[in-house]
Amino acid sequence: MPPGAPGNGRVPPQRYRADGPPVTQQGGAQRPPYSSGDMPLLTHDETGATSVAREGALAVAERTEVVSGAPGMPQKPARKGSPWRRVRRILYVLLGLAVIGPLLAFVIGWMIFSVPSSDEAALTQVATFTFADDQPLATVRPENVNRVKVTLDKVPQHTREAVLAAEDATFYSNPGFDITGIARAIFNQLTGGIGGGSTITQQYVKVSTGHDESSLWRKYKEVVLAVKISREQSKDQILENYLNTIYLGRGAYGVQAAAKAYFGKDVQDLTIGEGAMLAGTIQSPSNWDPAKSRPDAERRWNFVMDQMAERGWITAAERAQPFPTNWLPEAPSLGGVPDDDRYHIYEKAIQELAAKGITQDQIDTEGLTITTTVQQPRQAQAVEAIKKVMKGQPDNLRTALVSIDPKTGAILAYYGGANGLGTDYANAMRQPGSSFKPFVLAAALQSNKGIGLGSLYDGSSPQVFEGQSVSNSEGFNCDSCTVQTAMTKSINTIFYRMAVDVGTQRVADAAHQAGIPSDVELAARGGIALGDSEVHPVDMASAFATFADDGERHEPYIVSKVVAADGRVLFDRGDAAGEQAVPQQVARNVTESMIDVASSSRIALSDGRPVASKTGTVQLNKTNQNKDAWTVGYTPSISTAVWVGSDFSDPIKNSAGQPIFGRMLPGSIWQEFMNSALRGTPKEQFSKFVPMGVPPAADPALNPNPSGSLSPSDTPGDNSDENDGRGGRGNGNGNGRGNSDDGSNGNSDDNSDSGFGGGGGLFDSNDGNGGDSSDNSSGNSNDNSNSDNGTGNND
Structure with a gap:
């Protein structure tokens, strides 16, 4: 029995402090870790439950010490995460971006893109000067653009529906853009293809802003502005603007100029078949002009007529009518501004309009009809x-x-x-x-x-x-x-x-x-x-x-009268009283x-x-x-x-x-x-x-x-x-x-x-x-x- 052992000859378990060897007493003698005053002797073994609890507490303590990096304790390496966990995290991020990203981009676009003002959206169009009897005197085409605006009520219902059938059948129900069309456009852009899925509203945005480049940025901007415009304008307003801006070939912008260019008549006089033919040219005016390729024009016309029939916009009898044959082989001459004696009449009228506050910009963009006082027979008599x-x-x-x-x-x-x-x-x-x-x-x-x-x-x-x-x-x-x-x-x-x-x-x-x-x-x-x-x-x-x-x-x-394309009367001389001078x-x-x-x-x-x-x-x-x-x-x-x-x-x-x-x-x-x-x-x-x-x-x-x-x-x-x-x-x-x-x-x-x-x-x-x-x-x-x-x- 070792010296100093308890009388019963048993030695208690030795416990050392985790941070060092046993503490020595004064004089170099080691002090036992335990004495009868410090800790009672264990007189029996630990139960299973107690042992388990104690071991669990020790394990927790050890993990805590390892994580906290307590000095003096051995560091246990952290367990590596599962590879699938990382994949899941990436997928979660991508899913979040797919949902939140477009919304965030749309909000940003909403804040930075402004709808074109009426001045910015103003497009050049033809101004017409006439003699007193409404006979043409001069036709002004700013930038050589042939456009004459008309109000929507002047466009026959069947012609409007033909355009919807050709370009955007869901126009009156969509929010201004088409998701599937946008997806198709993105795919085509990424794969080098052509074509897209622009709605009528998007097409109008493209024309009115002047941004017609083929890019995803333009599509992004189109979508944002299409929604904004749809909130600010009625569908009828958007359709009217579109019908007056879209290019239909033969130098004609808008349905009124196109009706004149293809059929020599005003838009309100178009038949169902004629309206469908014009609508069919919108996607490819240079290719689907019947004077250039009648088979292509007729094939596109059939598509438009079929779409109208399927939607119940025309009857079976109306669908059965043949392809129009009364189209003109080429657009009639637009006259322009004459360079003979009549030019001086036009020039004098321009000066008078300026004096009345009607600007050249208004002449170029509002489709004005300016009626002069000059009588065509008397002008001819003067010349003669x-x-x-x-x-x-x-x-x-x-x-x-x-x-x-x-x-x-x-x-x-x-x-x-x-x-x-x-x-x-x-x-x-x-x-x-x-x-x-x-x-x-x-x-x-x-x-x-x-x-x-x-x-x-x-x-x-x-x-x-x-x-x-x-x-x-x-x-x-x-x-x-x-x-x-x-x-x-x-x-x-x-x-x-x-x-x-x-x-x-x-x-x-x-x-x-x-x-x-x-x-x-x-x-x-x-x-x-x-x-x-x-x-x-x-x-x-x-x-x-x-x-x-x-x-x-x-x-x-x-100048006796000035009327804008939308019917606004900008000036009317009327019967002005004279002065007894x-x-x-x-x-x-x-x-x-x-x-x-x-x-x-x-x-x-x-x-x-x-x-x-x-x-x-x-x-x-x-x-x-x-x-x-x-x-x-x-x-x-x-x-x-x-x-x-x-x-x-x-x-x-x-x-x-x-x-x-x-x-x-x-x-x-x-x-x-x-x-x-x-x-x-x-x-x-x-x-x-x-x-x-x-x-x-x-x-x-x-x-x-x-x-x-x-x-x-x-x-x-x-x-x-x-x-x-x-x-x-x-x-x-x-x-x-x-x-x-x-x-x-x-x-x-x-x-x-x-x-x-x-x-x-x-x-x-x-x-x-x-x-x-x-x-x-x-x-x-x-x-x-x-x-x-x-x-x-x-x-």
Whole structure:
């Protein structure tokens, strides 16, 4: 028995601390781990249950120590996980991504992709300009795109259903995209195939955003925007937009343009078979055009018709109809914007639209129909009159004609030149010469000086006014002439005196009052009496129209109505009221002053109807040459201004080499046009004439009629077949007052018309003498145009 053992000779089990050997006592002796005071001796073995519990507790402790990495304890390696566990985890992650990923991507796309605004989605489409009777004038195709929008109600139900059958039969029930179609598109993209599964909504998104590249990104964006658009727009709205944007071949965008291109009719007139044929071309317009491949077009047509029949959209009888055969072999010409005289009408309309706030962008994208006031027959008459009179004339001559309805201000004819891409001479600035004299009279009648058509003035020549020598033509002088005679004979010295007496600013104000625009600067100096300030031909036609309508002014206009493709009326002129700008009596007296000019100049109208007119000629500097020539005149229903000149203010001569005066080429064009335009219309009379100031009195030399006015029937020289001469009063051969056919004796209704001639020259234009006098002695006035021989009367 070892020393120190218990008396019974048994040694208790030895336990060592896990962290080291037994603890030694002081002096080096080992202290037993247990003593009678520390732990009672075990007097019996552990039970099974106790042992198991203790072993379990120890195992837990050991595992805890291993995991926690307690120092001094041996580390047990962790058990490796099962390979299948990793596979399951990967599958769980992939499944989560498959479910959550698309939702997350859709949410992100919803936040970053915006539905195109109305401006961004706006597509170019055709704008149509028409004459007043809706006949086509110009067709504007921005970016050369042929598109005309129509509202959905204009598209027949069967045509809509044909498109659904061809492209998206579930359109009205799907959310804007098709899952199976998208899956097919993704597969094709990944495998290098082509084609996809776009719904009508997705196709509309593609077109409206301009993103038509073949990529998964585009498909992703399409889906998101398709859903967003479906929430913001009704299905009918989406379908309408789609039908107006989709390309159907032959340069046609939208069903309206396609109906015209394939069948030459409007979309609302399409039959079931025709609508199905158009719908069939959508997927491949270049291949399924019947003109290119009828078998392919017919096969696709059968597919569309079968789909419609299966869905009950057409009856068996309707399905049995044959393939349409009335399609056009090629699309009809779209006209475009003409480059002849009609271009100036279009250009003038564009300017007017801009002034009314209708922009070029609206013209390009809203499918506008712009109705102009120009009457197609009268435009043709203007062109014909100009061609007839100007045939054989020198190439440097240019012509303008503007005709206006005095009662409304509507422009009835507008000719700015044969070259539409060149200068618009109807809107060019030119000096009007003596055709400006009626404004001098209008100012005088309102000056409270008692001036009337019977007032007498010194008409001798030359005279000096404010240091300026003014002369009449050598063809007419008078020591004392009435205002009526001065207008008929266009006596410079009388009108210059009148302007100075009443004030040149009053003359400028009277011109603006009648209708010369306020932004046209009129120099308030003596030369204004003879038309030295530049104006537009359209201004003169408009201002004379005010006199024609007894002083009621209507702003000239060329656009009467603007309607967008969706039916919105952007502008409607309607019956705009005029303004009594010139007192009625003043306007009527001005008219009366010009009542004899046409017959005196042998450009009276053929049916003898009342007409007031004034000619004008502008001298070229101080030469005996002229640079501008005018005739402006009116009846109660039409006011027309005609100008003849050149691009560079060169001397203007006729084919005979003679200087051109207002009553010659311009007068002949004016007469020809007015006769054509008024043929068959009622012979209107001007309103009752009530004289102002000094009433018209008998002029022993020129006007023995006490009324001071000759009716057309009193004028034997009407229409130039007989030489009026007015001096001989009834002597058709012009024997009164010398020879009326002789410009030197004054049948020259425009004796000056110099307007400074662009260079401040003398106011003596030698009217009535000029180059015309060489042939005047013949007294032959059978040629109304006087375009070649310069006969007779000079203005």
